[in-house]
Amino acid sequence: MICGFDYGTSNCALGLSQGTDIRLVPLEGQHTFLPSTLYALDRDLITEFVGKNMRVGDERQAYISSRQHVLTRAQRARREEDIDDNDQTLFFGRAAFDEYFQWPEDGYFVKSPKSFLGATGLRSEHINFFEDVVAAMMQNIKQRAENHLGEEITHTVIGRPVNFQGIDSEASNRQALEILTAAGKRAGFKEIEFLYEPIAAGLDFETKLAENKTVLVVDIGGGTTDCAMVRMGPEYLVKVDRRADFLGHTGERVGGNDLDIRIAGKHLMPLFGMDTLLKNGLPMPTQLYWNAVTTNDVSAISTFNSMETKHQIEQLRLDAAQPKLIERFLRMREEKHNYHIVRNAEEAKIALSDVMEHNVLMDYIESGLACSIQRDDLAKSIEPPLEKMLRLMTAAIEQAGEKPDLIYMTGGSAKSPVIRDAIQKRIGNVPVLDGDHFGSVAAGLTVWSERIFR
Template sequence: MFVGFDYGTSNCAMSFIHEGRAQLIPLYDNNAFVPSTLYALERAFIAELVATQLTDGDDKRAYAQSRAALLSQARAGKLEHDLESVREGIFFGAEAIEHYIAAPSDGYFIKSPKSFLGASGLRQQSVDFFEDVVAAMMLNVKNRAEQYLQKTITQVVIGRPVNFQGINAQESNQQAQSILAAAGKRIGFTHIEFLFEPLAAGFDFETRLTENKTVLVVDVGGGTTDCSMVLMGPQHSQQLDRAQDFLGHTGERVGGNDFDIQLAQKILMPHVGMLSPLKTGLPMPLMPFVNAMSINDIGAQTEFYDTKTGLLLERLARETLEPELLTRFINMREGKHNFAVVREAELGKIALSTQAQHRFPLDFIESNLAPECSATNYANASAQLLQKIAALIREATQQAGTHPDLVYITGGSAKSPLIRQVVRDLFGEEIAIVDGDHFGSVAAGLGVWAERVFA
C-alpha cells in the first residue's frame, strides 16, 4: 500500500487515498497529528527498537555491528528499568513531552530532529544517531497507520523542504534526504520518493481548482519556510511530469521554531538576567542565554551544558547587580528546563495570534514567575524573521517572472496574522489570500502525489 508521509519539524502526519480524495489517517484516537518528539529512558533503547525491525540478514548484521555498544547498553538498561521490551521505555508525541516535563534529567528527550538533519559537519556517529531517532519516530506513525488501515505500508512519498539549511544547501539536502531514506528503509518502506513540501501543499489545493491559476504557495512550517510559484488547475493536474509548471522555488531554515526561540530570547530571557548590569560596568554576556534557547542547534546546546559555561555563570553570579535574576537562569540550567521555556514561548506565540496580552507561566523555574508580553512586543521581536520570509517570497516571485493570481498560505506557523500581513505588504489587497489546512495540507498533497507515482 502507498501513503504520503509528512515527517514534519513540529508534527508528523500520514495520508492515504480514500474514494478518490486524500484523507489523513487518525494516529491517536481521532487526532491525525503527533508532535515530532521522542523521550527514551535510555538512548540505547532507540537503537534496539530499530534493530528489531530489520529482517534482511545482511542489513541486520551490519546494523548490529555498527551499533554493538548501544545494543549491549540497551540489554543492561532493560534489566535496570525492569522492562521486557524497549518499547516500554520509549514515548512519542504528547506522551514524550509529558515524561520530559515530569523528569527532564532522567531520560533522553529530543524535539524536532528534522531541524538537525542538514547540519554541517555531522560526524558518522551523529548521522547514525539521527537515522535511529527518525526511524523510531517514523515507525511509531507507520505502526499506528497500519493498525488503522489494516494493511501493510510499503510505498511512501515523504515531504522535504526546498532547503534543510541556509548554507551549503546542496550538501545539506543530500545528507538530510539520505538520513530520511535510510530510516524509512529500516522500518519497512521498500519504495521511497521525495517531494518538495510546498508543492505537496499546492497539489492538495489544486484538486479543488476549477480553472487554471498561477499560485504562490507559501508554506511556513516548524523548521523551514518554502515558497513555490506553480501553474495549477485542470490543465496541469493530471500531468505526472510537472517540471514546466514550477516557475520558482525558494526555501530557508526559518520557521515556527525560530519564532519560538526568538520570543524566548528577547521576551523571556531578560527575566532571568540576560540584560542585568554587572559591577564592572560591562554588559552581561549574551551567549549563554542565546545558547540556552537555541534548542534546534546541537553546538549551542553542547556549549550551554559545558563545564565552562557553568564556571562562567558562577563568576557572573558574583558580579551581577541583580543576582536574584541570574539565580533563576542557573536554576533553569541545573533543572534542564530550557526546552520547557521554549515550549511556553511556543504556546504564548499561539495565544498572541488571537489576543493582545499573554502571561508565560514559568513557575517550574521559580514560584509565581510569569512574565507578560503584548502582541505588539511579540511582533517587534519577530521583525527580523518576518523580513527573511518576505525576502523568500520576493525571490520566488522574481524567479517566476510573474505575479501570482492568488497566494495559498499553509503550514502550522502560517496561522499567525503576522505572516498574512507580510503577504499583504508585498502584494496589496487586490490579490486573494487562501488559507489551506495549515497542518494537514502537506500530508494530503503527498498522498495525492503517491497515488500518481505508485498507483
C-alpha cells in the same frame, strides 16, 4: 498500501487515498498530527528500539552489527537503571512532552530532529544517531497507522524542504535525504520517493481550484520556509509531467522554531537575567541565553550543556547586579527546562494568533513566575526571521517573472496575523488564502504517491 508521509519539523502526519478522497490517519487518539518529539529513558535505548522493530533478515542483522557498541551500552543502561525487558523505554508525541515535563533530568528528550539532519560537520556517529532517532519515530508512526488500518503500508512519498540548511545546501540536502532514506527503509517502507513540501501543499490546493491560476505557495514549517510559484488548476491537474508548471521555488532554514526561539529570548530570558547589568555597569553577556533557547542548533545546545557554560554562569552570579536572576538561570540549566521554555514560547505564538495578550505561566521553574506578552511586542521580537521569510517569497516571485494571482498559505505559523499582515504589506494587493495549516503537505504527498505508484 501507499501513503504520503509528512515527517515534519514540528508535527508528523500520514495520508491515504480512498477513491477520490484524501484522509489523514489518526496517530494519537483522534489526533491526526503527532508532535515530532521523542523521550527515551536512556539515549542508547533509541538504537535498541530500532533494532527490535526492524524486520528479521539481512538488513536487520547488518544494522545490529553496525550498532553493536551502542547496543552493548543499552544493555548496561538497562541493568544500571533496573529497566525490565517489558518496560516502555521510548515515548513519542504528546506522551514524550509529558515525560519530559515530569522528568526533564532523568531521560533523553529530542524535539524537531528534522532541524538537524542537514547540519554541517556531523561525524559518522552523529549521523548514525540521527538515523536512529528518525527511524524510531518513523517505525512508531508506521505501526500506529498500520494498527489503525489493519494493513501493511509499503510505499511512501516523504516531504522535503527546498533546502535543509542554508550553508553548502547541496551537500546538506544530500546528507539529510540519505538519513531519511535509511530511516524509512528501517521503518519498513519498500519504496520511498521525495517531493518538495511547497509543491505538495500546492497539489492539495489545486484539486479545489475551479479555474487556472498562478499561485505563490508559502509553506512556513517548523524548521524551514519554502515557497513555490506554480501554474495550477483544472487544465494542469491532469498532467503527469509538471516540471514546466513550476516557475520558481525558494527555501531556507528559517521557520516556526526560529520564531519560538526569538520569542523565548526576547520575552522569557529576561526573567533569568538577560539584558540586566553586571556590578561594573556593563551589560550581561547574551550568547549564553541564546544558546539556552536555540534548540534547533546542535552546537548551541552542546555549548549550553557544557561544564564551561556552567562555570561561566556561576561566575556571572558573583558579578551580576541581580544575582538572584542568575541563580534562577543556573537552576533552569541544571534541571534542563530550556526545551520547556521554548515550548512556552510556541504556545504564546499560537495563542497570540487569536488574542492580543497572553500570560506565560512558568510555575515549573518557580512558584508565581510568569510573563505577559502582547501581540505588538511579539511582532517586534520576530522581525529578523520574518524578514528572511518575506525575502524568500519575493525571490520566488522574481524567479517566476510574474505576479501571483493569489497566495496560498500553509504551515502552523502561517496562521499568525502578524505574518499575514507583513506579507500583505510586502507583496501588495494579492488575495491570501488559507489551506489546512497542518494537513496540506501530507494530503499533497498522498496525491503524488497515488500518481507515481499506481
